[in-house]
Amino acid sequence: xxxxxxxxxxxxxxxxxxxxxxxxxxxxxxxxxxxxxxxxxxxxxxxxxxxxxxxxxxxxxxxxxxxxxxxxxxxxxxxxxxxxxxxxxxxxxxxxxxxxxxxxxxxxxxxxxxxxxxxxxxxxxxxxxxxxxxxxxxxxxxxxxxxxxxxxxxxxxxxxxxxxxxxxxxxxxxxxxxxxxxxxxxxxxxxxxxxxxxxxxxxxxxxxxxxxxxxxxxxxxxxxxxxxxxxxxxxxxxxxxxxxxxxxxxxxxxxxxxxxxxxxxxxxxxxxxxxxxxxxxxxxxxxxxxxxxxxxxxxxxxxxxxxxxxxxxxxxxxxxxxxxxxxxxxxxxxxxxxxxxxxxxxxxxxxxxxxxxxxxxxxxxxxxxxxxxxxxxxxxxxxxxxxxxxxxxxxxxxxxxxxxx
Amino acid sequence: xxxxxxxxxxxxxxxxxxxxxxxxxxxxxxxxxxxxxxxxxxxxxxxxxxxxxxxxxxxxxxxxxxxxxxxxxxxxxxxxxxxxxxxxxxxxxxxxxxxxxxxxxxxxxxxxxxxxxxxxxxxxxxxxxxxxxxxxxxxxxxxxxxxxxxxxxxxxxxxxxxxxxxxxxxxxxxxxxxxxxxxxxxxxxxxxxxxxxxxxxxxxxxxxxxxxxxxxxxxxxxxxxxxxxxxxxxxxxxxxxxxxxxxxxxxxxxxxxxxxxxxxxxxxxxxxxxxxxxxxxxxxxxxxxxxxxxxxxxxxxxxxxxxxxxxxxxxxxxxxxxxxxxxxxxxxxxxxxxxxxxxxxxxxxxxxxxxxxxxxxxxxxxxxxxxxxxxxxxxxxxxxxxxxxxxxxxxxxxxxxxxxx
Numbered sequence: 185x186x187x188x189x190x191x192x193x194x195x196x197x198x199x200x201x202x203x204x205x206x207x208x209x210x211x212x213x214x215x216x217x218x219x220x221x222x223x224x225x226x227x228x229x230x231x232x233x234x235x236x237x238x239x240x241x242x243x244x245x246x247x248x249x250x251x252x253x254x255x256x257x258x259x260x261x262x263x264x265x266x267x268x269x270x271x272x273x274x275x276x277x278x279x280x281x282x283x284x285x286x287x288x289x290x291x292x293x294x295x296x297x298x299x300x301x302x303x304x305x306x307x308x309x310x311x312x313x314x315x316x317x318x319x320x321x322x323x324x325x326x327x328x329x330x331x332x333x334x335x336x337x338x339x340x341x342x343x344x345x346x347x348x349x350x351x352x353x354x355x356x357x358x359x360x361x362x363x364x365x366x367x368x369x370x371x372x373x374x375x376x377x378x379x380x381x382x383x384x385x386x387x388x389x390x391x392x393x394x395x396x397x398x399x400x401x402x403x404x405x406x407x408x409x410x411x412x413x414x415x416x417x418x419x420x421x422x423x424x425x426x427x428x429x430x431x432x433x434x435x436x437x438x439x440x441x442x443x444x445x446x447x448x449x450x451x452x453x454x455x456x457x458x459x460x461x462x463x464x465x466x467x468x469x470x471x472x473x474x475x476x477x478x479x480x481x482x483x484x485x486x487x488x489x490x491x492x493x494x495x496x497x498x499x500x501x502x503x504x505x506x507x508x509x510x511x512x513x514x515x516x517x518x519x520x521x522x523x524x525x526x527x528x529x530x531x532x533x534x535x536x537x538x539x540x541x542x543x544x545x546x547x548x549x550x551x552x553x554x555x556x557x558x559x560x561x562x563x564x565x566x567x568x569x570x571x572x573x574x575x576x577x578x579x580x581x582x583x584x585x586x587x588x589x
Numbered sequence: 590x591x592x593x594x595x596x597x598x599x600x601x602x603x604x605x606x607x608x609x610x611x612x613x614x615x616x617x618x619x620x621x622x623x624x625x626x627x628x629x630x631x632x633x634x635x636x637x638x639x640x641x642x643x644x645x646x647x648x649x650x651x652x653x654x655x656x657x658x659x660x661x662x663x664x665x666x667x668x669x670x671x672x673x674x675x676x677x678x679x680x681x682x683x684x685x686x687x688x689x690x691x692x693x694x695x696x697x698x699x700x701x702x703x704x705x706x707x708x709x710x711x712x713x714x715x716x717x718x719x720x721x722x723x724x725x726x727x728x729x730x731x732x733x734x735x736x737x738x739x740x741x742x743x744x745x746x747x748x749x750x751x752x753x754x755x756x757x758x759x760x761x762x763x764x765x766x767x768x769x770x771x772x773x774x775x776x777x778x779x780x781x782x783x784x785x786x787x788x789x790x791x792x793x794x795x796x797x798x799x800x801x802x803x804x805x806x807x808x809x810x811x812x813x814x815x816x817x818x819x820x821x822x823x824x825x826x827x828x829x830x831x832x833x834x835x836x837x838x839x840x841x842x843x844x845x846x847x848x849x850x851x852x853x854x855x856x857x858x859x860x861x862x863x864x865x866x867x868x869x870x871x872x873x874x875x876x877x878x879x880x881x882x883x884x885x886x887x888x889x890x891x892x893x894x895x896x897x898x899x900x901x902x903x904x905x906x907x908x909x910x911x912x913x914x915x916x917x918x919x920x921x922x923x924x925x926x927x928x929x930x931x932x933x934x935x936x937x938x939x940x941x942x943x944x945x946x947x948x949x950x951x952x953x954x955x956x957x958x959x960x961x962x963x964x965x966x967x968x969x970x971x972x973x974x975x976x977x978x979x980x981x982x983x984x985x986x987x988x989x990x991x992x993x994x
Contacts, residue, residue: 186934186936186938186993187933187935188935189932189952189953189955190953191951191953207636208616208636211609211613212950213949213951214949214951214964216635231612488945488969502942503939503942505942506945506946510916528593529591529592530592531591533591534590541893543617544618546618548595559619567972588591
C-alpha cells in the first residue's frame with residue numbers, strides 16, 4: 185500500500201465519542217474520517233473531515249457516506265446490517281466488520297445461541313415471548329434473573345432484573361417497552377432471560393481481527409489487548425483497571441475465551457468482549473460489541489496501540505499494532521450527575537489537569553442528562569504503580585467533578 | 590475553570606504539521622482549534638474546526654482568527670508580532686507567547702544579544718552589514734563560520750557556511766537573497782555571522798512556561814521535557830533520540846541552560862531550545878523557536894504529556910502536564926526524496942505498520958518537494974531498550990520509504 189495526500193477516507197456510521205476517538209486516531213495515519221449521525225455537529229464532527237447528517241438506518245445517508253468513503257465501518261449497533269450490505273455492494277465499498285456479524289450481535293438471543301454453539305461458555309438463557317413464558321423459564325433458571333431486550337438495549341437500558349415471581353409481569357412489560365420493535369399487543373421475539381451470574385468480578389477483552397494478508401496461513405490476523413477489569417454500577421460502566429486483580433490463570437482463560445469469540449466473528453475490526461469471572465474462577469461470556477468499546481478507552485494511553493488506531497488499521501487493511509500494555513492504567517467515565525437534560529458545563533476540571541499523568545477525554549456533547557457519558561479520564565501509573573492506588577486517585581479526581589445545574 | 594461544549598477556541602496562526610498536531614492534542618481536552626494559513630486545506634485543516642485562508646501577516650486574516658478565538662497562538666515565526674499585538678488588543682484576545690518574545694526571536698541577532706546579556710552561553714557572533722564587514726569579522730572569528738539571515742530562515746535556508754575568504758562575496762550575496770527584507774542594493778541589517786561550533790553532538794530541550802496561577806510565588810509555572818539528541822544533515826533535522834548519549838551531568842547542564850533561556854522569554858507556551866554540546870562538554874545555545882518544535886515530536890508517544898498538549902495547556906491557562914519520559918524513544922522525519930515538486934505518494938508504508946511500537950504521523954501535504962517534511966515516525970522502546978538499537982530500527986524502516994517520482 186502507499187500513503188497519499190489526501191489519504192483514504194473511512195466512513196463511520198455514528199458520530200458519537202467512539203467516532204470522535206476513531207477520527208483522532210485516524211488523523212496521524214493520514215486516514216480521513218467522515219461520519220454519519222442524526223445530530224448536527226455530533227461529537228466526532230470536530231475532528232472528522234465531515235459529517236453527513238442523517239439517521240443511522242437512513243438509506244440516503246448511508247449511501248452518501250459510502251460514496252465518499254474507501255472503507256465503511258460503524259461505531260454503533262443501531263447501524264442497519266441489511267442497508268450496509270446493500271450500499272456496500274452498490275458502491276463497491278468494503279464494510280468491516282461484516283454486516284452478518286452485526287446481525288448476529290444486534291440480537292442478543294441470536295448472539296448467545298451462536299456463541300454457545302461454538303463452545304463459548306455463556307450463562308444459561310432462553311427465549312421468552314410472554315410473561316407466562318418468562319414465569320415458566322424462571323422455574324428452571326431460578327430467581328433472581330436478568331430479563332433482556334433482544335435488540336436496542338445499551339448502557340443498562342433493556343436489562344431488567346427479575347427478583348421474584350411478583351416482578352414478572354411488570355418486568356416483562358418494561359422490557360417490551362425498551363426493546364426495539366416491541367409492542368404490548370405482540371411481544372413475541374423481543375425478549376430473552378438469562379441466569380443472574382454470581383460473579384466475582386467483570387472483565388473485558390478487546391479482541392482484534394485483521395486482514396488475511398497479515399495473518400498466518402491465510403487466516404485473518406488475530407490478537408487481543410490485555411484483560412481489563414470493568415466496574416459497573418446501575419449497569420453502567422464506571423471504571424476500568426488494567427491489570428485486573430484477577431490471577432494470571434484467570435486472565436489467560438479470559439484471553440482464550442475472547443479468541444474463541446473472535447472465531448465466530450466475521451470481518452476486520454476490534455470487538456469489545458465483556459466477561460464474567462465467577463466465584464469459582466470460571467469465565468462466562470456476557471456480551472459483545474462489534475466496535476471499539478468503553479472498556480478499551482484506557483488503551484489510548486495504556487497500550488502501545490490504542491483500540492481506535494487498531495480499528496483503523498484493521499478496517500483499512502493494515503497490519504495490527506502492538507497491543508502490549510505500557511504501564512498500569514485505570515480509567516473512569518465522566519457521567520451526567522444532573523437531574524434534567526441541560527447545557528453541559530462541568531466544574532472542578534482543575535483537578536484533572538493538576539493530577540500527574542491524568543488524561544482528559546472530553547466528548548464535546550452540548551447537553552448533559554442523567555448518567556450520559558460526557559467524557560473519561562485515564563490515569564497512567566509508573567511501571568511499578570499499584571493499581572488500587574491509581575483507582576483511588578482517579579476516583580478522587582472524578583468525585584470532585586460536577587455539572588452545573 | 591469549567592469544561593464546556595463547545596469548548597474554548599484556540600486560534601493558531603499557521604496550519605502546517607505543527608498546527609495539525611496541536612489540533613490533535615487539543616481535541617481530547619475539548620479545545621477547538623481554528624488555524625490561519627495561506628494554503629487552502631492546509632495540513633491542520635483536516636483535524637481543526639476550521640481554517641481561515643490568508644497570509645500569516647494579513648491583517649484581515651489575523652483579525653478574523655482573533656474574533657473567533659478565545660486564545661491566540663502561532664506555530665510559525667512568520668507571524669507578525671506587531672499585527673498580533675494590535676489585533677489582540679482590539680479583540681481583547683490573549684496571545685501567547687507574548688509577541689515581544691516573537692520579536693526577539695524572529696531576529697537571530699537580537700535573540701543572541703538578548704540571551705548573551707542574560708548570561709546564556711552562546712557562540713561568538715557579530716552583525717555584518719556588507720561583504721567587507723563579513724571579511725573583517727572572520728579575521729577575528731576564523732574560518733569556517735556560519736553566516737545567517739537575521740530573519741526568515743528555516744530548515745537550513747538562511748544559513749550559509751563560509752569555508753574560506755574566497756567564499757565571502759558569494760555567501761553574502763546568497764544570504765541577502767534568502768533573508769527577509771534583504772536586497773543587494775541595501776543589504777544592511779539582514780545578516781549576522783557566528784563562529785562554527787565544533788560540537789560533539791546537538792541537543793534540544795523543549796521548555797514550557799505556564800501560568801502564574803500555577804507557578805511558585807507568582808512566577809509562571811516552568812518546566813522542561815527530557816533532553817533529546819538531534820541529528821541533522823544538510824542543516825535539516827533527520828532523527829532524534831531520547832535519552833541522548835550525553836552523560837547525566839551534560840544533560841543537567843543542558844536543562845539549566847534551557848531554564849535560563851525561559852527566564853528571557855515572555856508568555857505562556859512551549860519553546861524549542863536547540864543546543865550544542867561542545868567537545869569539552871560545555872553547552873552553547875544554538876537557536877530558539879517560540880512554539881512546538883520538530884525536536885519534540887517524540888514526546889507524543891515518549892512522554893506522559895506531549896509538547897502539543899503542553900502548549901495547549903499553557904496557552905489556555907491550565908496547569909502544565911507531567912513531562913516525564915515514558916520509555917526510550919527515537920524519531921525520524923520523512924523527507925521529500927524527489928527531484929521536483931509533485932503530488933505526494935509514498936511507497937513502502939507497510940514497514941511502518943509492521944514495526945512493533947512504531948507510530949506514523951503523516952502530515953497530509955498534497956505536494957512533495959526535495960527535503961520537504963512530509964511526516965515522521967516515532968519508535969518507542971521497552972523501558973530497558975537500547976537507544977542505539979531503536980535508532981537503527983527506525984532508520985531501516987525509513988530507508989525503505991520512497992516517494993513515487
